[in-house]
Amino acid sequence: MNGIGIAEAVLLSVFLGATLPSIAQTSSADQLKASSLEDLTQMQISVSSFARRSEDLEKTPAAVYVITSEQIEHSAAASIPDLLRMVPGVQVAQINAYTWAVTARGFNNQFADRLLVLLDGRTIYSEIFYGVNWDEIDIPLSTIDRIEVVRGPGAAVWGTNAVNGVVNIITKPVRHTIGTSVTSQASNLLQETTIHYAGALTERSQFSLDLTGNHRRALVDSDGVQAFDGQHAQRLGGHIDWQPNLRDTVSISGDLYRETQHADLLQPLASSSSQFYSQALSGGFILSRWERKAATSELVFQAYYDRQVLFELNNHGVTQTGDLDVQNHFHAGAKNDIVFGGELRLGSNQFNGSPRVTLLPVYNTYLVASFAQDEITLVPNKLFATVGTKVQDGTLAGFQAQPSVRLLWAPVTGQSLWAAASHAAVDTPVAEIGLDLDEIVGTSNGLPVVSLLDGNPAIKPEFVDAYEAGYRTHLRHDLSLDFAAFYNVNSRLIGTISGTPQPGMQYGPDVEVPTTYVNGYSARSAGLEAAMSWKPSRHLDLAGSYTWMQAHGKQTTAGDLQINNSWSSPRNSGSLSASWALPRGWRANSFLQYVEKLTDTSPSFHGSTPGQEIGGYARLDLHLSHSLGRHLDLDAGGTNLLSPRHLEFGDNSGLNTCLEVPRSLYVKAKVSF
Template sequence: MSTRFVGLAGMLLLAAPALLPAQGTGTVSGRVTRASDGNPVSGVSVTVQSTRATTVTGNDGRYTLERVPAGQQTLTFRWPGYQPKEAQVTVTAGGTVTADAVLEMQAVLLSEVIVSTASRAPERVVDAPAAISIVDIPAVQAAAMTGQVPRALAAVPGVDLVQNGVTDFNVNARGFNTTLNRRVLVLQDGRDLAVAFLGAQEWGANLGGLEEAGRIEMVRGPGSALYGANAFSGVMSVTTPTAREAKGTKVSLSGGELSTFRGDVSHAGVLGAGRFGYKLNAGYSQSDTWSRSRTNLNDLADEYREATDTTIGPTASFEIRALNGQTKPGGAGVPGEATGDRDPIQNLYGTGRFDYYAANGAVTTIEGGATQVQNELFVTGIGRVQVTKAIRPWTRVAWAHPNYNVMAWYSGRRSLEPQYSLNSGLALEEKSGIFHGEAQYNRSFMQDQATIVLGASARNYQVNTQLTLMDAADDDRSDSYYSGYGQAEYHVVPQVRLVAAARYDESNLFEGQFSPKGAIVVSPTDEHSVRFTVNRAFQTPNYSEFFLRVPAGAPANFSALEAGLRASPLGPALAGVPNGTLFTVSAAVPIWARGNPALDVEKVTAYELGYKGQLGRRVFVTVDGFFNRLTDFVTDLLPAPQVNSQYVPWTSPTQVPPQFRPALEQAVRDQLNAAGQTLAANALTRLADGSTAIVVSYGNAGKVDEKGVEIGASIAVTDEIRLGGNYTFFDFTVKDSLTGDVLIPNTPRHKGTLEASYRGVQGLELGVRARFVDSYAWNTGVFAGPVPASQTFDANASYRINNYVRVNLIATNVLDQQRHQMWGGSIIGRRVLGGVTATF
């Protein structure tokens, strides 16, 4: 069904251009130069206003726009650091007209930057009805060089950027971060980048496409009214350039500490008198890892010794499996020091894109690619998991028009070699795919006084873990989601805009969810706005929380417990129970982690008050305050009888006379508690087949109020020098929680960033950033402990030797401050990389 759906969507998209009215077209070409010295300016965006058709200038400052509708047209020339300019041209059918432009340098007016993620339609950032930030191009390019895309968000107010490995990050906003966080929806050109089974990001597989001038927008705060499930704390939207915007060839090479090497090559061009465009991209990266094996009882203490003042002694547990490339002596139950060299983290990727450009500005796109990832390590609620080798294929077809957007995409994941739970040594498999189709319409009315956005989508998940993570009844499954959404905006007066949005989501995995949003935006001038918003969002449990079925530890030996009961006054009641079978197999009672298919979604109701303002031509300020109420948290793994209605406290065997059963069951709990085995006492139950087991599972519980303030500022000291900074305050109050479930936000109370950058006319770019994070407690799954305060300094430099070659240098954690950013995560050190990029 899903394959036919995507195929039908593809045929409709390919047919769409044929439905458009034909008209005469011509060509516009020209050259863009800098006013101060007459030198060409590359990378300038040249847009036809009537159709939004866009290209960029090459190294020589020249551009060509083909298939421009005949008649009077207005071109807009834009590039950060230069004053935008418009030019009027008259295009004749079949002819060519020249439009040159001379740009004056000026400080970037951030209030004039156009964004589209907050409303799913273009608008000035100062008018957006949400807390939204734009990551500038140098930050994106620096992040692409490191292979660490989330690092581009380091200067965004309110964002928690928690790093575990070289490419493993957790990106969150506004509290209650977790391992494998999925409260922020991450999109690339509208395609959800999450892994189907866990719903979280596999950042190492999201490397391609950003070597060019990618764009990132980050919306903080709930976004389910337009984006649905899992836009719980925000939306991160990555946009890559079309083939026409990336014409030419680019080769990037970089390397440095941790034995890092990275190579990327891309080529894009146009064919058929500008009707068709193509873009190809391929790359490879390799790096050592900061992760260490923990197969000995003192390994965690040794690893964390330089990172924290907290005393960590030898632990009672250890990981059974060493990191790939290393070996541990002895059997599975024997600790030992891992020896050998760790296998490097490797990523190999390739993408291809084909565009068709219609004369009215519509673009039809067919693209796809795949990334192979090896040896990255993830921290999960049940321990660390290492991916040996997996592949992430994807494809997308889209038809984008100024008023319409139709899209279908597929995103998959397949374990080429097993991924391993280091705690248990179990091999875990995943073969999954997400199929999605969506259509959207937007239009303005009443001379732009009113605007609407309407859309609908359908999505299908297919997940198969080959019985390594789910049982036969739940595995190899297919689940569907359907949604419809809309947003309406109305200018009551030019200075006051009302916004109302709503979305309805339905699935066979959860009850239908209605997500409304309301906002009022007051703009006393074009440079200032104040907004108040109220919205609701939700997050669905992932497949692990719904259907997990894995051992949670070595079997427990209750033989002594049984023997003690037989010697007690309750002994005669056990006469009919064969010896050694009181707990089915008393010498080996299994311990299971099980999902809960009856879980409800997590919910948040949010209230926000925000201000954005351009103060003069050189200062831009944002202030956002929020109050959120979160309910129905999915708990950590707790004793199943407490949270999952499928399980009840352990009951006596049927051979025990009924009058003795309550006393026997109480005696079992009492003796386990007295022996310090509280978890076993509360989690002892019977499985569906009647056998005894210790089971932990998930449930819904809890109510938390959270509040905070996010402040950001950017100051253009001169046209070349910019200073910036942000500060975030966060606080929370637990209103209700379940016994045994620890509700903490895994978020610092205070954090902030200071940065400075220089972008010179002669091609020199410099940047330095300091990030300050308060200490905080971390508790998710099996990992609970303190995270120390950190002060991290990053620096980058870039110099354009000529119009074709640029050299780059970037250093993260320059002072090599040894810190873990989540308890259980790896210690993150310094990394210095150098590179060269050639364009031609």
């Protein structure tokens, strides 16, 4: 048995040895009776991401899943994308050490732009490269209070890009983190240390500082050889909370980060002299938020400024965003619960590229939007209708109205059925408007074949018409089930069309293929999602999820179409998790996930199932923790324990080789003062 095998055996033995005693304990009827109703049910969970106001999860007419701070603390996950693996309907695949493909309900790739991601109300989105840079929000998981995930369109209140879902990451209030701590984690994939300090400024104000440094080590190729894709990152974050009176709350937060990322190109670009290169990412933000709460109303003002700088393949991109958002929530009589607001966003994108990879040198953007949503009580405590829309005009998506109509029926306490119809749109990325990319893609008769990819200023935004239905029930006070079904009609999807090859002199004598972006295909997708939560005793929590999905595409324009956004989702996937509270401060947790093979991660369009196949896989994560008094917490665990390594996604970008995720063992210690 090799070294890693011995370590796994020891870890599994400790895990099983610690959990077996708890199985006998959970059968105790006395302990079950001693548990409070709040301990045994999820009925009390409130969410704010669907309607931009707090409401009970069971009364929300949408597919919503909440990852709590307790679940985060008891997980072996080392990143936000890893946490999202437990959410039904969400597809997560790791591409390299610092890059993920994450989306909901299909259309997944490295640059997926149909999932709106928010961090404390700040939109995480790159207008230049589009999609979410998940490493931009590589914050310490211990600072997160909860993650609310809405599957399906949320554009009626959140606007563009809230097409297939909304991920709202909400950090902890400073008053809940008072003290000093040092947390350090080490594994064969990640070394990370976070220093946290929080204290009181005055009787009614608090502040916190977090300093984090990490090193994500490279993944491996199909032969198990380590690639060149690691990452070094440093991050400094600060937060101030002020409660001047019982009605008002003021919050100011900011972040500065710097990263160095390595990459191994599948083939050298003409603008790159080496197959291996490093890129730098840096940036920061400052956000302020004021909330005033009264008995029947709530007013919120929020403003933020965000700046990101990226050096990649001899290209220098700077994105700056300023955003002002205001919303008001109030009750109009006994039957109308209304939330409305407006937003102004200004963006500046500057790009200085190599002669072979350029964007528009300066591309300024704007977004002006307003929204309104009304929850109408048709039958008190039984039947509710929710009607809303966001109307906006902007540079990247033009004028858009994104309405939604929803109905919820609660026939008895603990049961609800809901249905919805929505329309949502996607921003058109700057790259698809102003890109100029010259890339050698092969040879023909001894001459290089050059793809001349140009942006298309006439491109139109993609959109979806979505239809959903769901059912929630509490079979008992300790057992809940949640089901959702959807059918999406996706239109004006963007791909690239290649023209007739012709002789040229871009690289001396060569063969040049003109290529441009077009609205080239449509797709229809359908799926079922299920989630289960069961707390049979105060010591044991069980949860499970299952997702079934399929999609079919249709080319709508003539020519050789290459897809930019394949749906890239497994037909079947699911997970099971268990968490045991053990005697003397011990806790054990497990997470088992199965993902069926992907058959559509290739950028070539071949009808209903575009073609590169990624094999299915199962992964097992284990986590064991122990508290030694108030000042020391110890954690140990492992991820991907069922196989030495596995492939999760193909190469959508054309830049990275296909890398596999290896198994990992880790230890973590937190010292509190």
